Amino acid sequence: MNERRNTVLRKRLLAALLALLLLAGGGWLAREDLFAATTPSYITATVATGDIERTVLATGTLKPVKLVAVGAQASGRITAVKVKLGDEVKAGDLLAEIDSTTQQNDLRTAQATLAKVRAERAEKEATLALNVKTLERQSKLLETRAVSRSDFDTATADVDVTRAQIKALDADIAAGEVSVSTAEANLGYTRITAPIDGTVLAIVSQEGQTVNATQSAPTIVVLGQLDTMTVRAEISEADIVHVVPGQPVYFTILGEPEKRYDATLASIEPAPESVRSDSSFSTSTTSTSSSSSSSSSSSEAIYYNGIFNVPNPDGKLRTYMTAEVHIVLGSAHDVLTIPSSALLSSDGEGNARVRVIGEDGRASERTIGIGLDDKMKVEVRSGLTKGERVVLREASASTTTSSGPGGPRPPMGF
Structure with a gap:
């Protein structure tokens, strides 16, 4: 009987112990949830x-350090183009020729006119020499009263008139020489030569094309010096106040974003490109339209050009490439x-x-x-x-x- 009672008691104790364990485990889990909810993460x-670097980001355009549009000062048909794209030329090399028939004829006419005036002057020199001798004879005869005073005065006047005519012919000769020089220059304009050493970047006018230089100089060839490139970086008005010449810059190009080109900011243009179309420069007939366009463009972003040069010995940098420019304000x-x-x-x-x-x-x-x-x-x-x-x-x-x-x-x- 006692053994049975002990068995029941043990079962009750075991159940109580199990309940206590469950209660303790639930409390521990509740504590963990409360801690997780109240302790911030x-x-x-x-x-x-x-390393750290503070920079101003700008978009730039690459151009040759010297970019020249070689035009024609003479009108006529292009008879020959002596270069092709990519050619390297030296200053003075022949690029193209224009039909020079008219210019050659003008030169011949000017030379002939000059030669005629010089011949007339030679004639007057001979006449002057004769008039001088006549005056000398008249002067001696006047002393012996062998000629009248009027004959002597006539001889004197002939000498003075001839000398005056020679001076006039000297002026005509000077004008003729100018005409010849002008005609020679015009003839020279029919030969288009390179003004600088460079590379042929574009051939605008082709052989057989007629150009008219009366109103403007038509472009024949575009030359550029590619050994050094100029970068014109557009700096926003929000950043321009932090930028000064002399700051280090570097840029990358789209084709090689991993390659960095280093340089120094050389200068900053004092005004944006939009100053060229400022309404205050407009005439009275266009002031109304320009003022309206000015007001419409007032909300446009303003950029100032920062300029610097970078060597290009391998020619990898090409004309009008886009550069992502970083102007370094400070680094550590x-x-x-x-x-x-x-x-x-x-x-x-x-x-x-x-x-x-x-x-x-x-x-x-x-x-x-x-x-x-x-x-x-x-x-x-x-x-x-x-x-x-x-x-x-x-x-x-x-x-x-x-x-x-x-x-x-x-x-x-x-």
């Missing part, structure tokens, strides 16, 4: 060393950095506040000294050490509570 970043190497998003605030004088994860896993605010900020990373000058973690943002509540009991917990940092 953070997305963090580690303080690390690296092998310094402590954190993401810019970690900053809570900044006083603009090199101090900022961040939240730092302590050894207990909790975040506390700290004031640090900062330097360069490229909007992605910021230089840390004081207040943090390498390896510390700063808070970027708190993890969302859904991330924290979505894991059930025994489920995975969100990581602290990364």
Whole structure:
């Protein structure tokens, strides 16, 4: 009987013990869920060393350092084009020829006119010599009263008139020489020569084409010096206040984004390209239309051209390529950095506040000294050490509570 009672008692004790264990396990799980719900989790970043650079980004266009449109000053039919695309030429090399028949005839006419005037002057020189001798005889005869005074005066006048005629012919000769020189120059214009050393980039007018230089100089060939390229970078008005000549620049091209070309900003044009169409330059007849166009374009973005040169010894940089230009405002190497998003605030004088994860896993605010900020990373000058973690943002509540009991917990940092 006692044994049966003991058995029942043992079963009751075992059941009570099991109930206590279940109650303790439920309390522990409830505590874990409460802790997970009340202890915040953070997305963090580690303080690390690296390089940082603050730049202004601009879009540039590559052009030869010298780009010349070689035109024609003479009108006529092009009889020959002596070059082809890509040819290297030297200054003075013949590029093209224009039919010179008219210019040659003008030169011959000018030379003939000059020769005629010179012959007339030679004739007058002979007449002057005769008139001078006649005057000398008249002068001697006048002393002996063998001739009248009027004959002597006539001889004197003939000498003066002939000398005056010679002076007039001298002026005609000078004018004739100018005409010949002009005709020779016009004839020379029918031979289009290279004004600079360079490469033939374009042939605008072809053999057999007729050009008219009366109103404007038609372009025959475009030459460029490709050993040095000029980059014209468009800098926005928001960034131009931070840019000055002498700052280092580098750029990449679309075909080789991994290759960097370094240079120095040489100059900044004082006004944007739009100044050429300013309404204040318009005439009275177009002032109304130009003012309306001016008001419509006032909302357009304003860009100033920053200019610099870069060597191009291998010819890889080509005319009118697009360059992604970076103008370096400041740089620092092998310094402590954190993401810019970690900053809570900044006083603009090199101090900022961040939240730092302590050894207990909790975040506390700290004031640090900062330097360069490229909007992605910021230089840390004081207040943090390498390896510390700063808070970027708190993890969302859904991330924290979505894991059930025994489920995975969100990581602290990364």
